[in-house]
Amino acid sequence: AAKKDGRGRSSTFTRSMLVVLEQREMLRRSLRTALQEGQFFLEYQPLVKPSSSVAGFEALLRWRHPLVGTIPPNVFIPMAEADGLMSDIGRWLLERACRTAMDWPSHFTLAVNLSPAEFLHEGLTDRVAQTLDLVGMRADRLELEITESVLLERTINNLDTLNTLNVLGVQISLDDFGTYYSSLSYLKNFPFDTIKIDQYFIKDLERNEKGQTIVRSIIALAHGLGMNVTAEGVETAGQAAWLQKEGCDRLQGYFLGAPMAADAIGDFLRKASATPATGLQRI
Ligand code: C2E
Ligand code: MG
Ligand code: MG
Ligand code: MG
Numbered sequence: 001a002a003k004k005d006g007r008g009r010s011s012t013f014t015r016s017m018l019v020v021l022e023q024r025e026m027l028r029r030s031l032r033t034a035l036q037e038g039q040f041f042l043e044y045q046p047l048v049k050p051s052s053s054v055a056g057f058e059a060l061l062r063w064r065h066p067l068v069g070t071i072p073p074n075v076f077i078p079m080a081e082a083d084g085l086m087s088d089i090g091r092w093l094l095e096r097a098c099r100t101a102m103d104w105p106s107h108f109t110l111a112v113n114l115s116p117a118e119f120l121h122e123g124l125t126d127r128v129a130q131t132l133d134l135v136g137m138r139a140d141r142l143e144l145e146i147t148e149s150v151l152l153e154r155t156i157n158n159l160d161t162l163n164t165l166n167v168l169g170v171q172i173s174l175d176d177f178g179t180y181y182s183s184l185s186y187l188k189n190f191p192f193d194t195i196k197i198d199q200y201f202i203k204d205l206e207r208n209e210k211g212q213t214i215v216r217s218i219i220a221l222a223h224g225l226g227m228n229v230t231a232e233g234v235e236t237a238g239q240a241a242w243l244q245k246e247g248c249d250r251l252q253g254y255f256l257g258a259p260m261a262a263d264a265i266g267d268f269l270r271k272a273s274a275t276p277a278t279g280l281q282r283i
Contacts, residue, residue, distance in 0.1 A: 043259035056109030139169030148180035199233020
């Protein structure tokens with residue numbers, strides 16, 4: 001172990017830290033070729049209306065590493081961002097997800113997440129327009145999800161990008177609302193169609209009165225601004241019933257349906273329409 005350097009810096013570089021670093025380095029290296037090797041795939045999680053009908057699906061990226069197995073996006077997307085790979089991955093997944101959505105009923109929306117690097121990429125709006133054109137998908141079926149962290153800098157350019165997407169007819173959602181800076185000025189200045197309330201606020205909704213007040217206020221705020229509200233991370237019938245009662249527009253979470261492979265969607269929809277129990281009618 002190394003000596004303390006006297007400035008409060010942690011000084012013991014242990015073997016296990018070395019192992020973690022080596023693993024990260026190994027992952028980073030294999031990330032560079034993952035796209036060519038066809039190791040990425042998408043899962044789709046349903047967005048459900050309080051009437052229990054399915055409104056669409058959100059595409060969620062996964063990486064199937066040949067040795068490690070499936071790696072979640074929170075682990076590899078920051079690496080891909082740091083190594084400048086996310087723009088190419090995002091281009092691939094947008095086309096892939098749009099092609100998949102073309103097999104669904106034509107009123108279903110497709111939500112796609114954009115990382116900061118993807119959103120800030122100057123070719124983004126052209127790429128979106130070209131992809132919709134190529135695939136033959138109506139622009140209003142596509143919802144792009146961004147988080148507030150994307151909007152922290154370059155305010156004027158960001159507004160330009162959002163306005164261009166708006167003119168294209170694409171919908172914009174503010175993802176994970178409530179977890180970042182949550183400056184209300186974002187809501188005042190940017191043209192969002194939907195606010196997605198982060199699962200943090202949904203988790204203990206049934207027991208936490210403060211949490212209920214916050215969620216109720218976010219719903220009122222969004223509706224007052226002419227925006228829709230989606231609740232993320234809905235895991236119980238009680239949460240779903242409460243959100244339905246409070247006028248939340250769409251629900252998403254394991255209670256309504258976990259992320260699934262594209263080829264499982266047909267079965268899911270057949271079951272959802274045959275047994276309303278999969279949706280909210282049960283409550
Ligand atoms: P997100 O966009 O907020 O996605 C919701 C996350 O919550 C997903 O995790 C989903 O699997 C998980 N989730 C859904 N329902 C429940 C529930 O009832 N309970 C709990 N505890 N979790 C639930 P996932 O797939 O691991 O994605 C994590 C984050 O990674 C996403 O958060 C998003 O920010 C990012 N991400 C995922 N796919 C993509 C992508 O294609 N592109 C980009 N740029 N980011 C992505
Ligand atoms: Mg999302
Ligand atoms: Mg979210
Ligand atoms: Mg979230």
